[in-house]
Amino acid sequence: MATAKKVSFKLNGKPVEVTVEPRELLIHSLRERLAHTGPHIGCETSHCGACTVDLNEMSVKACTVLTVQCEGAEITTIEGLEQGGALHALQQAFHEEHGLQCGYCTPGMITRAYRLLKENPNPSEQDIRSGISGNLCRCTGYQNIVKAVQSAAKKLAAAG
Amino acid sequence: MIPAGFDYHAPRSVADAVKLLGELGPEAKLLAGGHSLLPMMKLRFAEPGHLVDLGRIAELRGISEAGKEIRIGAMTTEHELLRSKLLAEKVPLLVEGAGWIADPQVRYKGTIGGDISHGDPANDQPALMLALEASFVLTGPKGERVVKADGYFLGLYSTQLAEDEILTQIRIPLPAPGSGWSYQKLKRKTGDFATAATAVMLQMKGKSVASVAIALTNAGPTVLKARDAEAYLKGKAIDDASLNEAARLAMKICQPTPDQRGDAEYKVAMCGEMTRRALQAAHARAKG
Numbered sequence: 001m002a003t004a005k006k007v008s009f010k011l012n013g014k015p016v017e018v019t020v021e022p023r024e025l026l027i028h029s030l031r032e033r034l035a036h037t038g039p040h041i042g043c044e045t046s047h048c049g050a051c052t053v054d055l056n057e058m059s060v061k062a063c064t065v066l067t068v069q070c071e072g073a074e075i076t077t078i079e080g081l082e083q084g085g086a087l088h089a090l091q092q093a094f095h096e097e098h099g100l101q102c103g104y105c106t107p108g109m110i111t112r113a114y115r116l117l118k119e120n121p122n123p124s125e126q127d128i129r130s131g132i133s134g135n136l137c138r139c140t141g142y143q144n145i146v147k148a149v150q151s152a153a154k155k156l157a158a159a160g
Numbered sequence: 161m162i163p164a165g166f167d168y169h170a171p172r173s174v175a176d177a178v179k180l181l182g183e184l185g186p187e188a189k190l191l192a193g194g195h196s197l198l199p200m201m202k203l204r205f206a207e208p209g210h211l212v213d214l215g216r217i218a219e220l221r222g223i224s225e226a227g228k229e230i231r232i233g234a235m236t237t238e239h240e241l242l243r244s245k246l247l248a249e250k251v252p253l254l255v256e257g258a259g260w261i262a263d264p265q266v267r268y269k270g271t272i273g274g275d276i277s278h279g280d281p282a283n284d285q286p287a288l289m290l291a292l293e294a295s296f297v298l299t300g301p302k303g304e305r306v307v308k309a310d311g312y313f314l315g316l317y318s319t320q321l322a323e324d325e326i327l328t329q330i331r332i333p334l335p336a337p338g339s340g341w342s343y344q345k346l347k348r349k350t351g352d353f354a355t356a357a358t359a360v361m362l363q364m365k366g367k368s369v370a371s372v373a374i375a376l377t378n379a380g381p382t383v384l385k386a387r388d389a390e391a392y393l394k395g396k397a398i399d400d401a402s403l404n405e406a407a408r409l410a411m412k413i414c415q416p417t418p419d420q421r422g423d424a425e426y427k428v429a430m431c432g433e434m435t436r437r438a439l440q441a442a443h444a445r446a447k448g
């Protein structure tokens with residue numbers, strides 16, 4: 001019944017094209033067709049944030065977006081944050097501040113924090129906590145995640 | 161969890177969307193932010209044959225002031241409401257309320273029109289709309305009609321919207337200068353729906369209430385307007401006795417569904433408490 005659609009978008013700066021049934025979720029196109037397995041599937045029910053990607057300058061849960069909705073979009077995943085072999089300040093800070101344990105939530109957490117810092121380069125601790133409140137972490141207790149985001153914010157501000 | 165198959169349509173104008181709805185008939189559903197509809201489709205609670213995505217229709221987005229009202233396109237997201245300077249200045253209740261909805265990711269996608277249209281009594285926008293005395297522009301094959309939020313919500317998943325209509329715009333009369341406002345919501349965690357929540361708009365004249373609107377989220381099959389509490393408060397001072405009586409009258413109309421958030425008795429009590437707190441906070445902000 002359902003007609004497959006060609007969908008083109010930019011993934012981490014590179015043009016890509018997929019042909020999908022309309023019911024295909026973005027997370028599956030990314031992981032299974034485009035080999036971007038950074039965004040994880042946690043809950044599949046729009047609650048955990050493990051699947052977070054940056055879509056047209058919004059943090060979204062890729063398990064709750066249809067690929068067909070992404071025609072012409074610009075999508076950034078955790079794979080796109082590293083530049084020229086150098087980790088993004090957030091990735092470096094998560095490493096230095098022990099902002100992860102098992103790492104399952106980390107790609108979503110960092111991708112979300114990336115957009116948060118774009119919108120609010122100098123966030124308070126409360127801004128960070130509410131800003132990442134759509135991302136669950138079962139390991140860290142969030143303390144070191146908050147520290148990592150604070151530390152990355154300072155580094156990014158210093159770098160201008 | 162993947163939805164059942166459907167065909168996807170992405171019209172570029174309201175006129176085209178209305179036409180498509182008419183052609184496709186009851187098999188079609190509108191897709192806004194998708195953050196209620198797609199979860200329901202993934203669980204196969206909904207299996208529409210066609211989705212008509214409103215996401216590409218530019219005329220459905222944006223917030224503007226027109227004469228004595230604020231106009232908000234139905235596809236404006238909760239995130240956009242939260243960041244709007246115009247709303248922060250003119251309709252702060254809507255900004256406060258949007259901040260209580262879901263979590264940051266959901267707010268980037270979820271729209272005010274979708275939240276109003278979904279029809280779940282746990283949605284927060286309907287109570288905000290009742291408190292703000294909003295009207296809705298509904299566009300169908302015969303053109304536009306404007307209906308008041310008060311009376312729009314008929315029951316569980318039931319509103320005055322006809323099958324061939326689209327909610328296109330929300331109109332909010334500018335609140336009188338000095339109005340107090342508050343949305344108080346009890347929830348267990350970020351991203352949870354309300355155990356109980358109350359929206360209040362309040363105008364004082366000296367020490368007494370000139371006008372007040374009170375609306376309750378998740379306290380019945382649909383949003384409830386606490387009319388007896390409103391009528392009682394008119395002309396009264398806000399003090400412990402009047403707050404208790406207003407809360408009691410609001411609790412009297414509650415018929416919450418027991419669920420994992422609590423039994424009916426607890427939810428009714430929490431509705432009373434949210435009503436008391438919302439009135440207190442609105443009173444503290446009101447100048448008059």
Ligand SMILES: Cc1cc2nc3c(=O)[nH]c(=O)nc-3n(C[C@H](O)[C@H](O)[C@H](O)COP(=O)(O)OP(=O)(O)OC[C@H]3O[C@@H](n4cnc5c(N)ncnc54)[C@H](O)[C@@H]3O)c2cc1C
Nearest residue numbers: 190192193194195196197262270271273274275283284327
């Ligand atoms: C984790 C999570 C937590 C949430 N927490 C809350 C919360 O605390 N409070 C809350 O209020 N909501 C909450 N929601 C729901 C969320 O706010 C939804 O975005 C909202 O209910 C629906 O808006 P939407 O734009 O996503 O609409 P969609 O999901 O696209 O559509 C919802 C329904 O409305 C219809 N519809 C949409 N737009 C229109 C229109 N313009 N005209 C006519 N019909 C239309 C659709 O056909 C569909 O039936 C939560 C969702 C999630 C996933």
Ligand code: FES
Nearest residue numbers: 042043044049063
């Ligand atoms: S997998 Fe998408 S929110 Fe959990």
Ligand code: FES
Nearest residue numbers: 101103137138139
């Ligand atoms: S590090 Fe394990 S879930 Fe966050």
